[in-house]
Structure formats: structure tokens, C-alpha cells
Amino acid sequence: MKANIRWLDDPETFRINQIAAHSDHLYFKNYEEWEQKRSSFIQSLDGKWQFKFSNNPQTRPFDFYKTNFDASDFDFIPVPSEIELNNYAQNQYINTLYPWEGKIFRRPAYSLGQKTDRSFSEGEDNTVGSYIKHFDLDNSFQGKHVHVFFEGVERAMFVWLNGHFIGYGEDSFTPSEFDLTPYLKEKNNILAVQVFKHSTASFLEDQDMFRFSGIFRSVKLLAFPETHLMDLALKPTITNDYHDGIFNAKLSFTGTKDGYVRLKIKDINGQTLLDEEHNLTSTITIENKLLENIHLWDNHHPYLYQLFIEVQDSNKNLIELDSYKFGFREIKITDDKVVLLNGKRLIINGVNRHEWNMNSGRTITKQDMKADIQTFKRNNINAVRTCHYPNQIPWYYLCDQNGIYVMAENNLESHGTWQKMGEVEPSYNVPGSLAKWRNVVIDRARSNYETLKNHTSILFWSLGNESYAGENLIAMNQFYKSHDDTRLTHYEGVVHTPDLKNKISDLESYMYLPPKEAEKYLKNNPSKPFLECEYMHDMGNSDGGMKSYIKLIDEYPQYLGGFIWDFIDQALLTYDPISGKKVLRYGGDFDDRHSDYEFSGDGLMFADRTEKPAMQEVKYYYGLHK
């Protein structure tokens, strides 16, 4: 197959040759590697890559992926990083409208009865990053099946290895994984990636944020032993009045599948609760294992059990060790429309969190994540909405370990297609009910679900943000409902199409609904639990009047709480030649037009990760219902 740039224009083409999304379990060669948290099956490709920037698709290097290509005029760029923050392309911050507002007239393919055009494949604003990485395989990789794993690339990419086309991917915020095995050499492999800033996916990724592009999350190679656990689906449930647990799991393997699988569950003292052996087959199902006197998982006691899966060859030699930490918790809605966690009323003292670093944009580090978790713990924040895209995978592990309740949101926001100058105007809304835009959003739901399904901390699947509602949002809701009965679904945008409320979202969700309006709903025999998925807009000097929301918690059991907008200011640290200082800049400060200017800064934290004065108020009110 050959790469075709017209895929950029076609909403039905969003993944070519990609490995199906699967669980994010860690795997190692043996217990020693597990203890050292270093897997010899993983080879990082982060670091310096050769790079060529092009202003538009017409001027991109066409043959750069070929093995005889002369790349001597290429620069070097760090991977991961944002192309814009390397100063190749202009920074732009915009909220609702699309970044091409006032510059290019675009309508989504198949909206308003049109067909596809060449709006993206020939788009003057469609900057291109062409990346080349030379690599030798680690010794431990020799002769193995090898995949390349991109954790996040904005926004559409084509991949080649040693001159051969490997695949194509969209969805900037979930992993894109491809099989490299057929074209792989021991030494001097040439991985070529071409990243386009825009494609039809741009209509689905209109989040309120700086609009960047590039390979902005880590890239790694994954090697597989002769048999590999490809997917793990855990389903721990609770029984006997919250005393005992029931463990279910489905294990899916690739490779030769000769040998045995040994499965162990240990508590935090290393006590073994389950230890059983199975013959290797493609799929192994563990059913209804009763674990007595379990510890439940919640914000105060994030108790996790250690699962080990030993993959053994036919001589019972350990060839792969898989690890996962999981907890037992149960979320449900009572007949009175109260949300219970482990049988007790759940209160969401939450924040919305964009991934942000003032130096590196959405390329954030584990240190940033750990600092944010510490800030949560210090200030009684118990929940996070991953607005408005899946986060880096380590974040979910940290939430599991620290008892942070997660609303795991899909990478979907299309408010520019239905909200104009504050008015609802859905004439060319996508995904809407357009059949041609269905698979792409289902795929986003699937990637979010399959990758993250084992995280105990995830209590809610969120279909996306501000995308209006139609048949396609219904289909996304159905996807989650048909795959997962242990979590609730969430979507706010259905408020604009109330007829669909019985088909979308387990929660009645609003954003910025004033307390008195919220009370009206709560007073009037609520048909669903009520949530403010965004509230207390923390732009500048704000967060006054929080009491009016918090007292609703005491008055109405159906009030679930809310997620403050938002956690951290999106501002960029920039050198100011006038003052000679490093200063924080926001939208519009880069000659970027159209912009929404200082609306980029709505955080409880300043962009340098220091707390705004308002945080003491949040700590107090969130401390009232810990």
C-alpha cells in the first residue's frame, strides 16, 4: 500500500495498518526487571530526530522516507516536543472558533450535502513536519516481533520504515502503534514520519487550547517474546455487602502460544490471594474468583492489589512477566438518582486539567504529573476530568495510586461547528448524525476504552466536550455501555438536544450553570444525578461565591459535585527583549489572530505551577466533604 495524502481530507480514513487499541499493562522479562521498573522489551526512541519543516503540503519533501534520500539539509528537533515551541511555526491560542477563522473558508466533508475537497491536503495553513530517526535494535530485540508505539502525535501522521510505507494515524491523544517487523533490520533502520497539522480530525479536535502540532509524546519500540500478552481486561467487582471481591479477567495472547500462564494476585503485604496456572491459548478467561475480606479502593484508601501474569514457554521458563495494580470499587446510581461509590455517596471535588507546561506546552513530564497529584492531595481535590482528551498513560497510574477519581474524556471537541458568537447554530455540526463521521468517533471511544479500561481510578467515561449531539454521540454512548457495566457515562453537550437525554449520559451534566438554576433541576424530581462538569471559572482573580455551589451538596443528595475550570493557566514562558526577562505570554501575544487572548489562563495554578490565592478557598470548601 502507498501513502495517500487525500486521507487528510477524508473523515472515513483515520487509521491505516494500526494495531488495534489494547490495554496499557506493563510487561517485563522477569521479576528483576519488574523490580527495577525497566523492561528490556522497551527501547525508547526519544531524543534528537532529524527534522524538516514545511509551510504547507505542497512544499513538503516528498521522498524523504526513501533510504537513499539525502537529508543533509534537515535540522534536529527533540522528540517529544511541539513544533511551534521550536519556533518553526507560529503559536496560536484560540478557544471556540477554528484556528483558520478569517483566513480559510472550510466546511466539514459531508456536512451541508458536500463531498470531500482538498481543503487539508492542499491547505495553505497545513504545516508539515518531516521526521527521520535512524536506530539500531537493542540486543534484546534481535529476532523478535517489534512494534513502534507513538503515544501522541498532533494531528495526522504517515509512517515509513526503511523506505516502506507502514501506516497512517489520527487521534492526537491516544497511542498509534504499528508493526515494523517485516521491514526491520538489526542496524541502521530509518524511521520516517510525516506529521500534518491539519486533517478532517481538526474538526474533532477544537479544544480550548494553544494549537500545536508534532510528535509531542514519547515514541518507543516494543519487542515481544515468542508469546506475548497483547491485551488484558480486568473486571474486579464487589459482593457480600462490600466484604468480598470477585475477580474476572480476560487475557489475549499473540505469538506461538505454546506453554503456560501463571496468574497471581498479591495484597500490599505480598500475601498471595490467588495463584493458578493455565495452558496457553489465544484467550484465557478467569471467571468469578472469590477473594474474601478485600480492601476497597477509594480516595482516602487507594488500596491496590498486585496482579502478576507469568507467561511461560513449554519448559515452564518465564518468558514474559506482566504486571498490573488494580483495586476493588463499585460505582452505581440508586433509584433516587444518587451516585454511590462503594455504597457511600460520592462527592466530586474536582478540577478540569489540561496537560500543560509553560516551557514545553503539552509535552509534560512525570515530574509535572507528580507535582499536580501533590497539589490535589494538599488541597482536597479528589477528582480530575481529563479535559478534553486522553492524557499521558502514566497519569492514570498515578491516579490509581493516589485515589484520584477520573473522568476519562475522549479526544473530541467540535464546538466551532455548532456554536458561533455564543449562539447555538449547528448547521454544519460534526460528528452530528453524519454516517461518514461515525466510525471515526467510535474509534476514539474504543481507543480511550481499550487503552485505559483497567484503571481503577476511572469512574466515568466522558464522550467528549461541547460537540453538540446526534446519532454519533448516541453510538459512542452505546459503545461504552456495551463494553463496560462498571462505570458511568458522561456527556454535557446533550443539553442542547434534550430529546436525546435518555440515550446519552448517565449524568445530568451542565457547565457554569448558576447555583440557583442547578437547584431548580435538583428540586424538581431529577431524572439523573446532577454534575457541574465545569464550574467556578478561575480566570484571573476569581473563585468568589463557591459557597453557593457547595451548600447544594448538603441540600440535595443528587448533587454529585463538580469539576472546577480549570487546573493550570495555559501560558508560555517567553523571553521579553524589552525587559530582558522571561515572562509569561498568552493568546494573541505571538501575533496570532484570530485569538481568544487571556482566556488561555483560567487556572487555579499559575502557569509556573504555583498556586493562585484562590486555592485556599478551594481547599476549604473541598475539605468540607472529603
Added chain:
Amino acid sequence: MDYTNKLHIIYGDAALGVQTKKFQYIFSYEKGGLESLKINNKEWLYRIPTPTFWRATTDNDRGNGFSVKAAQWLGADMFNQCSKIHLTVDDQKFDPLPIAPFNNQFSNHEYANLVKISFDYKTTTTPATICTITYVIDSSGRATIKMRYIGREGLPSLPVLGMRFIMPTMATGFEYYGLSSETYPDRKAGAKKGVFRVKGLPVTKYLVPQENGMHMDTDKLIITRNTSLNNADRDTNDFQLEINKTDKPLNFSCLPYTAEELENATHIEELPLARRTVLVIAGKVRGVGGIDSWGTDVEEKYRIDSSKNFEFSFKLS
């Protein structure tokens, strides 16, 4: 002269001097206010204190249109006119004021137990209203300062209602007994009461400079400086101004900038070089709000109703 334990009164041609060993006040009839406040020979005023009506609008103020609605208070904050001065020394009420030649009857040996001087400031709003600042100085030399605002129908809600003191040099810091961190009437539940020492005059680093640094419910404030503009003063020791509540706790902000300077900057680095101390004692503080930043006003009980009379006071020592 201080052996008398009384105030020494200087009936000047254009100003009234009031002195004890520790305190020296000059009330200017020309400038229409307190021109000089010296404590232990250190000057605390750069310009006369005035009523203040404007705060640098917050993102929320701008978003809900309050800055547009309240705009005339910005003019009233920047420009004011003293329309009338009332002076009483002990039991003697001076009307007209004791200026030349009337004051020729006095000497350099005039003493009193109590001086009360008021300045009426007429606002530049439409309709106009009056704010009166009254200084009452007792025989110890300590001043109680009272501001009275006359409510008028037809005026927009107020951004702030207080008094502004601009001091000649930048303070090295301040200490107060009140609430932790930055507080507003609708954002102070999480604050702890205690003594807090603040180094320098920090400006909260909101992306767009805006109202910041308010401290609600304060019993006592001490501002410390160690520099003056007096070319003959080589002393570098700390010196202090103490402000106490009277009947009710006071609210204050102590920053190196006026509301107008903050209002004018789009980024923190655009603020002028910090060189003075701007103290706002606010009788009434508007809340900051927070429901959203594009339309919803601050909750009603945290707005300042301009149609109602209001007064507040505090004490210098």
C-alpha cells in the same frame, strides 16, 4: 512646647499645621487634603489621600460588562475636586477658614485638645455625589480618619469604596493581623485569622494585571519603610506606620501601583518600575465572582450599592 500635652496648632496662610512631638500634620487648603503626615520626622505622604472608587477590573468584571457599566467611577477615581473644607478646633468652628488676614490674630503658641477637619470631595460622576473625609486628631496626636459616602440613585454599582494613600517610597513590607493570603468578601471562607508578615509589596501575578492583594477583616496593619525622599535624611533604619480598626475591622491592599497603573498593563512586565507604596483602605469591597467569566455578575450581596450612604473609619498611630 509638648510639655503642654496638647496639640500645637499653626494657623498658616494656606494650610493648617497640627503637631505633637511625634506627629506633624499639614492640611492644605489649596490641595484640599492632608498634604503631610510626619511621624517621628518621617514623611508618609506623596500626594494627598483621596477617596478611591476604582479597582483594576478583573477578568470577570470585564467579562460580565461591569467595567463598561462602572466606567465613570474610573474618572471619579483619577480626578477629584475638593468642594468644601470644614474646620473645628476644640469648640471653635471656623467658617470661613482661618486664612490671612483673619489668621494674623494667632501666634506660634496656639494649643488645642482636638482638631477636626473635613474635606468634601465632589465626584465627577453624573449625577455627582459627595464623599467626605474627616480627620479627628486628639491631644495625643493620633488621627481617626472617617470617610462618608453619600448615596445617589442613578449611579452604577461601585468597584470599590475606600481611601487611597500614596507613600513617597516603596515599603520593605507590611504586617497585619487579619486573614491569610488574598481575600474578598465572596472568597474568604478558607482564610485563617492570624498575624501575617509580607515581604515587599507583592503583586499577585495574574496573567493580565488586575485587582489583587486585598486583605479583608483586618484589625491592625503596620507598614515598614526604610527610605525617604528627603535628601538630608541619611537614616536607613526601619520606620513604621500603624493603622488600627475602630468599630469594625478594615480591608486593605498595599501594592506598589495604583488601580489605574494596573488597569493599563496587559502583562505584568509592562507595569512601571515599582517606586511607591499605594495603600487602599476599603470600606466596601466588591466580590470577585467566579460562576463564569463572560456574563454572570458577582453575587448580589457582594456588589456595592451606590445609592446607599456608607461610612467607615480607622485610626493612625
